[in-house]
Amino acid sequence: MTHTATNYPSTDTPSGWLRRAEYWLDDKGKGAWIAAMVLGFIFVWPVGLFLLFYMIWGKKMFSNKCTSRSSRHSYRRSAAMAMKSSGNTAFDAYKADTLRRLEEEQNSFESFLDRLRAAKDKAEFDQFMEDRAKSSPADDEKAETEEKEEA
Known part of the structure; x- marks a missing residue:
């Protein structure tokens, strides 16, 4: 189940676009997070630094949490289907x-x-x-x- 524009959090709140960007990067995987961090360092270094700290403190850098949500859900769904x-x-x-x-x-x-x-x-x-x-x-x-x- 991939997030579509309607599944992302609304952008009505001030942090809504940040949450939406986070979901989008999570859908794309760890490589997207790393690419965003590198581009942040290249164009606006504080943004790259912020993303680096966020990835480390949010445990996105050293865990599999930012793997595609759809793949996690499909594995759970197939395991549940085997028992159903x-x-x-x-x-x-x-x-x-x-x-x-x-x-x-x-x-x-x-x-x-x-x-x-x-x-x-x-x-x-x-x-x-x-x-x-x-x-x-x-x-x-x-x-x-x-x-x-x-x-």
Whole structure:
């Protein structure tokens, strides 16, 4: 659900246009906030400074709060739709079975990735130990040679 001109706050109040600009920038995302701040610094530096402080204190700089409102609402809507009953028991049973099966597949895939990572870690460790074992005799000979030279 994207904000249209009718969904923005009214401009009747003195801060109405500021609120409307804030909603517009929020709809466009974090990049729009950063662009507005940079342009503010270029053309009127106090405006850029104000936007920088507003973004930091409003937590728009370091959070995902200024992501598009429509994407947040569509995700919530789709999650709610997954739990909502259609009224048809056969379809609801099919949907529940499919969701359960997908969760099982996700769990088995995650365990596969864990096993794959563990195997990779073991292979890397074995390679390290093998390289270390190969370099150890050479290091021992080098140390013996240095000891003989010192004596």
